[in-house]
Amino acid sequence: MLTALSLAFGGAACQTVAPSRDDPRCRLTPGMTTDQLVSCGCFPASTRSSHGFSLGQGDASRPVQGVSASNYLCPLGTTVIAKVVVINGVATEIFD
Secondary structure: OOOHHHHHHHHOOOOOOOOOOHHHHOOOOOOHHHHHHHOOOEEEEHHHHHHHOOOOOOOOOOOOEEEEEEEEEEOOOOEEEEEEEEOOOEEEEOOO
């Protein structure tokens, strides 16, 4: 896992520099979209951590027919990483 994190951070050096953590747009808050998280330097924790759930046929009248859940990792400085729980493309919980 440490190797994967090293590669992820090492590869990020070749990409466009993310906005500063002091930028108000990059303060991690519930309600942020995955696009906003990525623009602030966050990345999916694992391609395997994305889970989808579908509701049964008897629930056809409900507005939501499926749920997608995944985790994102967000660097907060040089030594701290926050974990963000994303449901249907929107951050719901932040752990740092």
